[in-house]
Amino acid sequence: MLPAQRAPGGFPVVGIIGGGQLARMCQPPAVGLAVTLSVLAESQDASAALVVPHSPVGAHDDLEAVREFARGCDVVTFDHEHVPAHVLSALLADGVRLHPHPDALRYAQDKLAMRERLTAMGIPCPRWAPVADEAELRAFGDEVGWPVILKTPRGGYDGKGVRVIADPAEAADWFGHQETLLAEERVDFTRELAVLVARSPSGQACAWPVVQTVQTDGICTEVLAPAPELDDDLATAMIDAGLRIAGELGVTGVMAVELFAVGDTPGFVVNELAMRPHNSGHWTIDGAVTSQFEQHLRAVLDLPLGDPSPRTRWSVMGNVLGGDDEELYSTYRHLFARDPGLKMHLYGKGVRPGRKIGHVTVCGDDLPQLRERAEHAADFLRGVVRE
Numbered sequence: 001m002l003p004a005q006r007a008p009g010g011f012p013v014v015g016i017i018g019g020g021q022l023a024r025m026c027q028p029p030a031v032g033l034a035v036t037l038s039v040l041a042e043s044q045d046a047s048a049a050l051v052v053p054h055s056p057v058g059a060h061d062d063l064e065a066v067r068e069f070a071r072g073c074d075v076v077t078f079d080h081e082h083v084p085a086h087v088l089s090a091l092l093a094d095g096v097r098l099h100p101h102p103d104a105l106r107y108a109q110d111k112l113a114m115r116e117r118l119t120a121m122g123i124p125c126p127r128w129a130p131v132a133d134e135a136e137l138r139a140f141g142d143e144v145g146w147p148v149i150l151k152t153p154r155g156g157y158d159g160k161g162v163r164v165i166a167d168p169a170e171a172a173d174w175f176g177h178q179e180t181l182l183a184e185e186r187v188d189f190t191r192e193l194a195v196l197v198a199r200s201p202s203g204q205a206c207a208w209p210v211v212q213t214v215q216t217d218g219i220c221t222e223v224l225a226p227a228p229e230l231d232d233d234l235a236t237a238m239i240d241a242g243l244r245i246a247g248e249l250g251v252t253g254v255m256a257v258e259l260f261a262v263g264d265t266p267g268f269v270v271n272e273l274a275m276r277p278h279n280s281g282h283w284t285i286d287g288a289v290t291s292q293f294e295q296h297l298r299a300v301l302d303l304p305l306g307d308p309s310p311r312t313r314w315s316v317m318g319n320v321l322g323g324d325d326e327e328l329y330s331t332y333r334h335l336f337a338r339d340p341g342l343k344m345h346l347y348g349k350g351v352r353p354g355r356k357i358g359h360v361t362v363c364g365d366d367l368p369q370l371r372e373r374a375e376h377a378a379d380f381l382r383g384v385v386r387e
């Protein structure tokens with residue numbers, strides 16, 4: 001594995017483990033900052049490998065591949081949360097500067113550890129319990145009410161690893177294969193929100209406005225920034241919680257806190273943490289003075305953070321899900337003619353039905369109209385509308 005080529009002038013190399021779309025979207029701001037990215041990619045045609053010249057192929061759980069990769073980097077960060085603890089420990093022992101530090105990252109890797117820690121900090125969470133078998137699940141459900149939400153503590157994404165359980169017998173296939181599971185009360189939320197913060201190793205921290213995330217069939221399809229009609233005091237409390245979590249856990253880089261808005265005081269509970277740029281922050285590329293991707297680079301390099309202010313009153317981001325048609329380029333003529341203000345971000349990923357293959361963003365003053373424009377573009381790319 002040859003090391004990445006540095007730009008002359010003392011510019012560092014930032015290594016990203018994982019070659020997904022998050023690593024890919026770090027490349028444009030890296031170009032502007034003259035920072036060299038290096039990506040440890042799953043394959044040659046991984047989303048980031050297509051745009052980052054130095055993208056050696058290697059698995060995130062292959063200890064020797066990851067160590068060799070990290071040797072050529074000044075700092076190392078992550079595209080996802082799945083790098084195993086023993087690999088992270090070995091990197092620390094090698095003296096690699098990891099952001100976020102594994103002591104913080106563990107709360108994004110393990111939902112049970114996250115619930116324990118946030119509860120100890122007094123951050124509002126759904127009622128929860130670790131459950132090792134059907135009897136413990138039954139006892140929990142009888143206490144908080146059925147159905148309950150059952151989660152695998154590790155490895156879930158896009159709703160995989162989350163189940164609604166009305167009767168403990170439905171979970172029989174999970175017990176036995178899994179370590180202890182996380183049971184949560186089913187929160188009767190009014191909507192889903194997210195707080196995005198960034199924190200640097202020096203302790204500087206900032207937050208973007210709270211956003212609303214809209215899910216369809218367990219997948220985020222739309223993000224409204226800022227969250228419409230959110231009470232100012234509640235927004236402040238949510239941002240305070242995000243900044244407090246980042247500070248107390250020692251998070252470095254960007255972190256998203258997914259929230260459920262609830263009618264009762266304190267008005268929200270935390271769903272989960274992600275310690276990396278996050279889907280709820282994609283709107284910041286076009287809609288904020290500093291995007292989450294630039295901010296992540298600044299933060300992991302311990303540079304002063306950029307201004308997270310929105311550029312316009314509203315931004316709406318629509319996730320583009322794959323449809324049946326793999327030919328996407330031909331959609332541009334129609335979409336760009338129809339809406340010159342539309343910002344397109346496709347990830348270079350193979351099209352599979354339901355897979356997140358890109359997003360679109362529109363920014364402006366008229367929220368209902370922005371939502372219609374983003375929805376139309378996402379639907380057209382998916383092939384579910386034809387004009």
Ligand code: ADP
Pocket residue numbers: 126149151156157158159160161162184185186187188192215218258271272
């Ligand atoms: P993932 O790690 O796969 O994103 P999440 O923990 O975010 O999983 O859960 C996925 C979705 O399931 C959430 O966006 C929410 O709609 C629903 N969900 C998760 N936990 C709860 C809960 N305690 N109560 C109600 N709905 C929940």
